[in-house]
């Protein structure tokens with residue numbers, strides 16, 4: 428029996444990953460940049476066990492259905508193949524983040540699973556190798572191996588597509604992200620399906636590809652210069668462009684709800700009143716607001732008349748993945 432555990436934190440992209448060049452290997456069409464956060468995370472343990480006759484996936488204490496378990500099995504197969512291992516596994520995972528609500532549970536979930544496999548089988552992967560493995564589970568997961576800012580360099584092959592931390596002289600410790608939860612239910616269109624449909628059918632997708640690498644360069648420059656407004660402006664613009672592509676997909680779709688628009692409007696009005704803050708959104712209606720820590724409470728007050736305390740969740744820069752070795756014993 429081989430057992431291992433890991434904890435990985437979610438990350439929110441400031442420059443989005445949106446579209447795959449290779450669906451099987453999960454090679455993205457564009458590079459992306461994220462901030463790992465401390466408020467939301469996943470803890471996963473994996474047990475490769477000779478007594479099992481199939482893979483089992485338990486999420487938040489609930490045994491998952493065949494569809495979800497098959498996704499996990501496919502990921503485990505990558506590791507089993509590489510290691511020449513013929514054991515089924517039980518994956519037990521706890522999300523300290525709402526699942527599939529556009530709050531990046533797939534990022535923390537698949538990064539934690541990769542880390543748990545690394546520990547269980549003593550793979551001793553480097554951070555880059557671990558990032559490549561996590562990427563095979565979910566693209567955004569490759570960035571959750573790192574704390575603070577991370578850049579996923581798109582690469583053009585399994586070997587060359589991975590994330591790395593961005594040196595920032597700890598500037599991220601001065602930043603915060605406020606999550607405005609307008610809906611924590613499961614979304615209609617997953618990130619995976621949404622980006623696929625967009626790449627295949629949206630006439631706006633070429634515009635996305637034309638601008639995203641310049642956005643990335645601007646974001647990296649802003650981090651190097653510790654220029655909050657520059658980082659915020661490019662974050663907001665890049666997110667809006669990503670969401671713009673979905674409107675021209677066939678059939679068209681949007682992740683925005685009327686409440687999301689309300690939050691965007693409130694962010695703009697806060698800025699007009701002199702409070703620097705910028706929004707971004709992922710594949711769901713919840714809005715994340717980038718703000719300097721020193722301005723967080725003013726921002727919360729600005730939103731408080733429209734949203735309850737429970738809907739406003741603050742997050743700060745989070746750490747890299749934590750690998751937790753449990754026990755290792757030779758095959759019985």
Ligand code: ADP
Pocket residue numbers: 469471486495498520521522525526527528529530531532533534535536537540616617618619709710711
């Ligand atoms: P989100 O915005 O939460 O990342 P996605 O639709 O992109 O939403 O991904 C949700 C999917 O990620 C889930 O349906 C499940 O397949 C996978 N996932 C979420 N949490 C975990 C976890 N802890 N372990 C393994 N897979 C997970």
Ligand code: DP6
Pocket residue numbers: 439440442443444445453459533534564565566567568618619620708709710
């Ligand atoms: C909008 O990483 O969930 O959050 O690679 O298909 O698993 P798959 O997709 P996923 O997509 C994340 C999309 C995004 C933007 C981002 O996180 O960069």
